[in-house]
Amino acid sequence: MKERLKPTPYLLAGPTALVFLGLVLIPLAMTVLLSFYDWGQYKGIVPELTLKNWREMVADDYFYTVYMRTFRIAVLVTLASIVVGVPEAYILNRMSPVWRSVSLLAILGPLLVSVVARTLGWALLFGSTGVVNQGLMKIGLISSPLPFMFTETGVVVTLTHVLVPFMVLAVWAALQRLDPQVENAAGSLGASPWTAWRRVVLPQIIPGMLSGSVVVFALAASAFASPAIIGGRRLKVAATLAYDEFLNTLNWPLGAAVATLLLVALVAIIVGSNRLIERRYAQVFE
């Protein structure tokens, strides 16, 4: 028997769907279209289809540099989050419930604080007049401030701080599905703690690690405020470049092209890696 199509769910979700159609799909389509428009210093935006902006992005090395920097930073932030976040999640999982909930407040709390305030903290710590640099110089360990502001290292450290909680969460979620007896079994069979961790625990948390990596990578590649504050005006990433084209140069079509490329690249990477993870680790998700 074929079930009749009920109108109720469509009536319930309809208003939201309309809002999304009008406020997400149409504006995004307009942005993609805008990237094919012409622009001139004096004539402004000319609604004639042209490949000018896309050609400029391919031809000009500057755009290549900015995109490579964006993805290099995102990859480094992802790796740093794995190195720091995976052990932390493991430690968190072995804590007593009381300590764990206190620690969770400390680790997840910063997620709710504006990214501007968190980035400011790093600027205060490591700026040329920052506390760490001043302190190290006062005790004579260094003669000039450590380079942090306006460097890629600075951006990577700040973004790792901003995003590592997502890695901790993803890995911790995977660890919670794990039977702690399995690790003990490996130990009783003669495996050293390190071997047990590497051969028994690690393989089971890799899916969590990978989905955490996708989230961290995507957020790092599209980050704006931290690279803008720490990286300054010269160390551009894709997001700050698009901002500049829109609000300083006022070349909207070129800015739209920069943004469209970022969107397409990210969606391709997210969808692609999710497919890969699901296919490779299908059995773990069941």
Next chain:
Amino acid sequence: MSRNGPLAIAFHVLFVTFMLAPLGIVCLVAFTPEGYLSMPTHGFSLRWFRQILEYPEFISAFWVSIWLGALSSTIAVALAIPSALAIARYRFPGREALTTLFMSPLMVPPVVLGIAFLRFFTQIRLAGTFTGLVLSHVIVIIPFALRLILASSYGIDTRIEHAATSLGAGAATVFRRVTVPLILPGVVSGWMLAFINSFDEVTMTVFVASPATVTLPVRMFLYIQDNIDPLIASVSACLIALTAVMLLVLDRVFGLDRLFVGAGKG
């Protein structure tokens, strides 16, 4: 269950320090008595907090953020409740696609959304208006509200509603007296998480706000672009204190770990 060794505990202490040091330093510098960035080594002073009152742009931006957050999370929750019920209760063609669509603002970089809204609002003459700001924030925070309301909608035993109906309650009464109370924890925490996300949003808002409708994070961001001084530290310290209070409330109402599972935002 095996305990953490001393090495693990040392790592954990370092990690928590790494997470909290930047916030701690902001709060410390905010209390400096000096006229420049420094640690309050010679006593604490509230001069930079008093200074905030002399910058009306921070105060007005704060109120814009509060109203914007309250209004857009209320609209977002109003849209998310029926959508969550549809997704949680019914199997219908297009269900997966709708869920993906409603969650899509998490996947689209905020810069791209900001550009899209700026372009769109310029065309329909909403650019720089408070209405435009609210509409854009509704979109960005719907996924957060929807996820929490969905989580509480999945758990409802529909027999409770059937019982109410068989006892003579009308559809509206069942919804108001049975369904809403059952999903209320999800709705309340969904509203709060949406509010916090609206209150913190900076990247997309930079594009949509005009000088008259600048929000607090955007004002702070623009200020930091020009210079970093103890004033901005004291503003941030207030923000951190406010967030800490909301955090404790949320932890009580919903539990932090449940709040964030599957989260994705920067």
